[in-house]
Amino acid sequence: MIEHLVFLFATWAAILGGCWASSDFPCPPAVQIAPCLCSVNADKMQMDCSDVDSTEHLKEIFHSSPPFPFTHFSKFLMEGNQNVEKLENGVFNVITFDEIEVTNGALVEVEQGSIEQSKEVLQKITMYGNQIERFLMNDAQDLTAFTELWYINLSGNVIQVFPAITSDKVTYLAVSDNPMTTIHNENLFGVPYLEHIHIDSIRMNILETKLLSNHRHLITINLSSNNLVQIQSTALIVQSPTLKEINLSNNRINDVEPGSFDTNVHGLKVNLDDNNLSTLDELTWKPLAKSEVSLTFNGNPLGCGCDMKWAVIPDNGEDYISFMEGTCPEGQSFTDLEPAWYEQFCN
Numbered sequence: 001m002i003e004h005l006v007f008l009f010a011t012w013a014a015i016l017g018g019c020w021a022s023s024d025f026p027c028p029p030a031v032q033i034a035p036c037l038c039s040v041n042a043d044k045m046q047m048d049c050s051d052v053d054s055t056e057h058l059k060e061i062f063h064s065s066p067p068f069p070f071t072h073f074s075k076f077l078m079e080g081n082q083n084v085e086k087l088e089n090g091v092f093n094v095i096t097f098d099e100i101e102v103t104n105g106a107l108v109e110v111e112q113g114s115i116e117q118s119k120e121v122l123q124k125i126t127m128y129g130n131q132i133e134r135f136l137m138n139d140a141q142d143l144t145a146f147t148e149l150w151y152i153n154l155s156g157n158v159i160q161v162f163p164a165i166t167s168d169k170v171t172y173l174a175v176s177d178n179p180m181t182t183i184h185n186e187n188l189f190g191v192p193y194l195e196h197i198h199i200d201s202i203r204m205n206i207l208e209t210k211l212l213s214n215h216r217h218l219i220t221i222n223l224s225s226n227n228l229v230q231i232q233s234t235a236l237i238v239q240s241p242t243l244k245e246i247n248l249s250n251n252r253i254n255d256v257e258p259g260s261f262d263t264n265v266h267g268l269k270v271n272l273d274d275n276n277l278s279t280l281d282e283l284t285w286k287p288l289a290k291s292e293v294s295l296t297f298n299g300n301p302l303g304c305g306c307d308m309k310w311a312v313i314p315d316n317g318e319d320y321i322s323f324m325e326g327t328c329p330e331g332q333s334f335t336d337l338e339p340a341w342y343e344q345f346c347n
């Protein structure tokens with residue numbers, strides 16, 4: 001019995017001692033991976049390589065020996081790194097990540113073979129604020145093998161060609177603030193399950209009319225801060241019952257054709273603030289206000305004249321104006337407009 005207890009105690013001490021000796025466990029030894037830092041928090045292990053000094057050194061760290069004791073990390077992180085310009089094929093060896101986040105650095109190239117090892121676990125890619133010219137260096141990015149990847153954020157890079165991704169899993173795609181100018185209809189055919197698309201600040205000047213027409217799961221469409229001048233009929237007919245928000249603010253829109261938006265979506269908000277609309281034409285806007293789509297027009301050069309008669313003195317006692325927000329030449333809000341003027345001064 002006593003021997004038994006002594007044996008147990010010895011085993012226990014040995015385990016503790018072992019832990020003490022290699023306190024980095026389950027991470028690889030800190031000296032082996034420096035200047036990358038590995039940390040463990042509850043059941044998550046992450047690798048922060050923000051301070052790594054070159055593209056080659058990053059690869060050497062992941063190929064160093066002995067092999068890392070555990071191979072599945074929750075996150076790879078590199079923030080503000082001005083040395084690594086390329087994530088090369090095979091850079092991470094057999095190590096897999098649920099999330100890869102490279103932000104505000106010098107990264108120019110991401111080869112598909114750099115992330116391929118993680119294809120069964122990778123959920124999120126955030127590569128924000130780098131110098132990326134082309135995502136995965138391909139013309140057609142087939143990500144169908146990435147079975148968990150739902151989030152891609154490539155905002156704030158220098159991507160000129162929209163990445164025509166194919167994936168049934170991706171629901172969140174952000175390419176905000178890249179100099180793209182154009183996205184063609186067919187470029188989005190490969191991501192039919194999109195819920196949120198951020199294509200704001202990409203200098204878009206023409207919204208193609210079938211761009212979002214195959215996307216029945218959309219919730220948010222962000223087209224803000226582009227160079228759009230006209231919204232053509234059907235361009236924003238999406239037919240997604242879950243659509244909540246279309247942000248068209250801060251463009252140069254002066255013409256929205258009738259039939260540009262869905263009228264049968266409950267709770268939809270369309271933001272047209274800071275555009276160049278001078279009139280609110282009945283054929284375009286009445287069907288939306290009638291369907292209780294909430295419309296905002298702040299910061300447009302609206303004249304608030306007879307073009308708005310339909311809204312100020314609506315037929316059949318309908319209430320359109322409470323779904324519309326905006327200001328008139330003298331700063332009056334729509335709800336302050338005097339119905340008598342529209343009775344007397346319009347045809």
Ligand SMILES: *[C@@H]1O[C@H](CO)[C@@H](O)[C@H](O)[C@H]1NC(C)=O
Nearest residue numbers: 103126128153155174176198
């Ligand atoms: C993209 O990622 C950056 C960094 O995490 C974040 O600040 C930004 O809001 C994201 N953009 C979008 C549109 O989600």
Ligand SMILES: *[C@@H]1O[C@H](CO)[C@@H](O)[C@H](O)[C@H]1NC(C)=O
Nearest residue numbers: 176200201220222224225247
């Ligand atoms: C859309 O883009 C604008 C401008 O980049 C940004 O301010 C806004 O937060 C984005 N998000 C939504 C949901 O509109």
Ligand SMILES: *[C@@H]1O[C@H](CO)[C@@H](O)[C@H](O)[C@H]1NC(C)=O
Nearest residue numbers: 224225245247248249250271
């Ligand atoms: C729409 O974009 C503008 C920037 O142009 C931003 O200020 C606003 O918050 C966005 N709307 C929403 C609901 O995010």
Ligand SMILES: *[C@@H]1O[C@H](CO)[C@@H](O)[C@H](O)[C@H]1NC(C)=O
Nearest residue numbers: 229251252253254276277278
């Ligand atoms: C606004 O539209 C008018 C024509 O309606 C055009 O002359 C003017 O240049 C436009 N302004 C901007 C900033 O696009």
